[in-house]
Each structure stands twice: as C-alpha cells, then as structure tokens.
Amino acid sequence: MLTVRAPATSANLGSGFDVFGVALGTPADVVRVERAPETRITVTGAGSQYIPEDPAQNTVGAVADALDAPAHIKIDKGIRPASGLGSSAASAAAAAVALNALYDRGLSRAELVPVAAEGEALVSGEAHADNVAPSLLGGFTVVTDDGVTQLDASIPVVACLPEMSVSTRDAREVVPDSAALEDVVDTVGNAATLTVGMTRDDPDLVGRGMEDAIVTPERTALIDGYDRVRDAALEAGATGVTVSGAGPGILAACHRPDQGAIAAAMIDAFDALGIESRAYQTRIGEGATLYRD
Ligand SMILES: Nc1ncnc2c1ncn2[C@@H]1O[C@H](COP(=O)(O)OP(=O)(O)OP(=O)(O)O)[C@@H](O)[C@H]1O
Numbered sequence: 147m148l149t150v151r152a153p154a155t156s157a158n159l160g161s162g163f164d165v166f167g168v169a170l171g172t173p174a175d176v177v178r179v180e181r182a183p184e185t186r187i188t189v190t191g192a193g194s195q196y197i198p199e200d201p202a203q204n205t206v207g208a209v210a211d212a213l214d215a216p217a218h219i220k221i222d223k224g225i226r227p228a229s230g231l232g233s234s235a236a237s238a239a240a241a242a243v244a245l246n247a248l249y250d251r252g253l254s255r256a257e258l259v260p261v262a263a264e265g266e267a268l269v270s271g272e273a274h275a276d277n278v279a280p281s282l283l284g285g286f287t288v289v290t291d292d293g294v295t296q297l298d299a300s301i302p303v304v305a306c307l308p309e310m311s312v313s314t315r316d317a318r319e320v321v322p323d324s325a326a327l328e329d330v331v332d333t334v335g336n337a338a339t340l341t342v343g344m345t346r347d348d349p350d351l352v353g354r355g356m357e358d359a360i361v362t363p364e365r366t367a368l369i370d371g372y373d374r375v376r377d378a379a380l381e382a383g384a385t386g387v388t389v390s391g392a393g394p395g396i397l398a399a400c401h402r403p404d405q406g407a408i409a410a411a412m413i414d415a416f417d418a419l420g421i422e423s424r425a426y427q428t429r430i431g432e433g434a435t436l437y438r439d
Pocket residue numbers: 157196197198203204205206221226227228229230231232233234235237238269270277312313314315390391392393
C-alpha cells in the first residue's frame with residue numbers, strides 16, 4: 147500500500163487566470179492505493195457525502211484510467227469540494243503520484259501534470275492544470291500551453307472558506323469572452339508584479355499583483371459578502387485579497403504577524419452576514435508527498 151498527501155491549492159491569484167497557482171501548507175487530501183484487478187474508490191472526510199465513488203465520476207478514476215493503473219483507492223478528504231481550494235485537483239494529484247509509484251510508470255512530477263488534469267476535465271469540462279500543477283510540484287506555478295514553470299516560494303496567506311458552494315463549472319460560465327485593452331494592460335502589469343514578488347518572497351508585491359479587473363469582478367458576484375470580507379482583510383493588514391480559484395474561498399496574502407488578525411476579521415465579516423466560515427492560516431508550501439507503508 148502507498149500513501150500520498152497532496153495539498154490544497156489556490157489558482158488564478160487574481161491576475162493569473164488559468165495560469166497561476168500556489169500550493170498551500172494546509173489543508174490536504176490523503177490518498178491510499180493498492181493494486182487491484184479493477185478500480186474501486188472509497189471516500190471519507192470533508193464533504194465526502196457530495197463526492198461520487200463511481201470511478202467514472204471521480205477525478206482519481208480518470209487518473210487511474212489515464213495511467214492504466216487499476217487500484218483500490220481510499221480518499222480521505224481534508225479539502226471540502228466546491229471550495230476554490232483545489233479539492234478535486236488534490237485528490238487527482240495524490241492519485242497520480244501514488245499510482246505512478248505503485249505501477250512503476252516512471253513519470254516525473256511535471257509529466258504527471260497532464261495526467262492529473264484529466265480529473266479536472268471530468269468535473270469542470272476543461273483539463274485546466276492550474277490546481278494540479280502546484281499540488282504536484284509545490285510552490286508557485288505558471289501553467290501555459292508550452293508547459294509548467296515552478297518556483298519555490300514562501301508567502302504567508304489566509305484562505306477563508308465560507309459555508310457555501312460555488313462549482314467551478316458554474317463559475318466558468320460568468321468569465322467574460324473578451325476584455326478592454328486597458329484592462330488587459332493593467333492585468334499583465336499586475337501579473338508581472340506578482341511574479342517578481344514570488345521570486346523575492348515579498349508579500350507586498352504579491353498582494354499588489356493580485357488585482358484583476360477582468361475575471362474577478364464577475365466571480366465576486368457569486369460570493370455573498372465578498373466585498374465586506376475583502377475590506378475587513380485589507381483593514382487588518384492583508385497586502386492583497388482575491389477569489390481563490392473559482393471561489394467561494396477567499397485568499398489574502400499577508401505578513402506573518404498580521405495573519406491571526408486577518409483570519410479573525412474575515413471570519414467576523416462573514417459572521418456579521420450570518421455566514422459561517424473557517425480560515426486556514428498557512429503559507430505557500432510543498433507539493434504532494436509520497437509515503438511507502
Ligand atoms: N476526488 C474528488 N474530490 C473532490 N471533488 C470531486 C472528486 N471527484 C469528483 N469530484 C466532484 O468535483 C466537484 C468539485 O470540484 P470543483 O472543481 O467544483 O471544486 P474545487 O476542486 O474545490 O474547486 P476549485 O477547482 O475552484 O479550486 C464536485 O462536484 C465533486 O463531487
């Protein structure tokens with residue numbers, strides 16, 4: 147039996163829609179695999195009642211198919227589905243690492259990115275890799291049609307998760323088809339600023355670079371209370387705030403001493419609207435870890 151822990155991730159970071167992603171220290175999914183004649187899946191943990199065990203509908207089933215690696219796969223969910231924290235991607239990334247090792251397929255972590263992305267195609271209709279890449283590789287990742295670039299980074303963040311669901315499929319329907327050149331120019335500038343911030347582990351540059359006037363405003367309309375929570379986080383010291391992935395999670399970049407106050411401010415702001423939430427005080431961290439039992 148092999149066990150893999152794969153971390154939650156936050157995609158887009160505002161200015162890098164479908165391109166940027168970061169691995170988070172917590173939460174994470176844990177996947178256990180053993181060889182079997184055909185794939186069988188069991189799911190326990192956060193939100194497991196909403197996750198199909200049918201291999202044809204679960205992201206890990208798509209990965210087992212892609213690797214031609216049938217197995218009994220046990221998923222222990224630490225990341226609630228439809229969260230914006232890459233729940234479906236973490237399971238897929240973990241399964242890709244575990245099954246690659248179980249069947250000695252010999253693929254590198256970078257080669258596993260398109261394999262794990264098959265799971266994303268299953269649940270959201272597109273094989274976008276901006277969650278699976280950081281979950282596999284760790285740090286900050288840049289996904290383009292030409293491949294993945296990875297950078298180790300260590301920025302403190304708060305990921306606040308309200309008790310509501312936004313499916314990636316629905317959130318992709320509000321993405322505009324086109325954008326004004328002025329907004330594109332601003333967004334390119336912000337993405338470049340964010341990338342420089344990542345190379346320097348500079349939370350101020352990263353936060354400033356999270357601004358985006360094209361996709362994020364359309365998505366915030368799907369998250370009750372977004373503006374109040376963002377303002378509360380900024381007042382408490384966040385250097386930047388944006389929607390995490392497709393939402394409803396909200397990501398704040400910050401300096402370490404402000405983390406606790408930002409987490410409390412975000413929870414209080416949701417609470418004032420009658421919405422329960424929890425906040426992960428974490429940092430950009432490592433990719434999936436393999437354990438041999
Ligand atoms: N192993 C799995 N883990 C989580 N969700 C899964 C899994 N397999 C299938 N799903 C389905 O995927 C959907 C959740 O995926 P979705 O992409 O909407 O959420 P997410 O991964 O938390 O968000 P995001 O991609 O925005 O970070 C749910 O419908 C869920 O049932």
